[in-house]
Amino acid sequence: MIQRRTEQRREVTAGLNMTPMIDVVFQLLIFFMVTAVFAITPGLDIKLPEAETAENPEKENLFITIDQDGNLKLNHKSVTFANLKEEIIKKRKMLDNTTMIIIQADEKAYHGVVVKAMDISKKAGCTDLVVATAPKEKGKG
DSSP: OOOOOOOOOOOOOOOOOOHHHHHHHHHHHHHHHHHOOOOOOOSOOOOOOEETTOOOOSSOOEEEEEOTTOOEEETTEEEOHHHHHHHHHHHHHHTTTOOOEEEEEOTTSOHHHHHHHHHHHHHTTOOOEEEOOEEOOTTOO
16 A cells, blocks of 8 residues: 655745734833923913903013912013013013013912012003903802
8 A cells, every 4th residue: 555645735924923013112102101201381370360351461561470479470481579670671672662561460479579579560660560360250259
């Protein structure tokens, strides 16, 4: 009896195993998400008092922002009471001395800090001062 060998042919499929590559991509994604530096907008966190007659300014103005701890910013630039007058004079010259000053003070800011900022603004030659408020929400007493 003659035995015939039947040759079994194996088909080799050429391909790329995607699992390790996907693992590496996810690890890189997690690495960059954890190490990314999130940009924080500089500024003071203030809550304006509410008023029924709140209006938006019509032209470019100077904004003095005062937070509840008494920190000052003039148009997003940190200032102190010592250099506030010089900064106001410098900014008003750039804006042709026609601007008004809008004071955005947190509702929990000390009254004395707001009055001092107003006094310095007047000494810098600005007679138009406005205290910013937020529109009163309907339904609040």
